[in-house]
Amino acid sequence: MLLPLVACLTLSACIIRIRQVEVEPVRSTDGVRVESPVKAHLLDGTTVVFASGVTVRGDTLLGAGQRYDLRLRPTGAVARLPLDDVAGMENFRTGINVPASVALSVPATALGVVGTGAVLKAIFGSCPTFYSGGEAEWTLEAEGFSYS
Structure with missing residues (x-):
């Protein structure tokens, strides 16, 4: 249940928009x-x-x-x-540089997904944990270990 929430937050946080200032001279004509x-x-x-x-x-x-x-x-x-x-x-004119935004957002999102996986692995480890119980209370029963 925690993983989908973390994944959604990670994916939505990695959107980068690139904006730039463009100087346009004004013609000196009247009107x-x-x-x-x-x-x-x-x-x-x-x-x-x-x-x-x-x-x-x-x-x-x-x-x-x-x-x-x-x-x-x-x-x-x-x-x-x-x-x-x-x-x-x-x-002021609002404009977004789409190619640059996509070029930065895609690797940032990939890095976020990999980073999230690394953090989850560091927190929970690679050992599966087994729980039993019902809706009101869960009890830790065992941790499974793999020697492979």
Whole structure:
């Protein structure tokens, strides 16, 4: 009964997902629209999050944004933000590198299965143990030994 539980925990714990950061330059044309969520880090240390994306028009960011202070407490809504106030911007897209994730998850799972077997062998040994009894109580009767 313990073995299936250990096997399930081992197999579910060995999934590795690989994510990476990709830097994409923004064209300097007028009216660039970024559809994904954007964080604008300002020179004064605050952050503005444009959850529905932002439009860069000239020297201004346009969009429905929420400003956060240094302790990440919301301090008010922002509709326009001059680029002169922005230290840096980042946008978010969720993506998983499937080949790398599979390449790491398969050997990690195999290692987990082998490790689980080694731990169970170390704990319980190779000798079978015989019990008798019923639903309420089990009694150790004997340990079988093999000389082969």
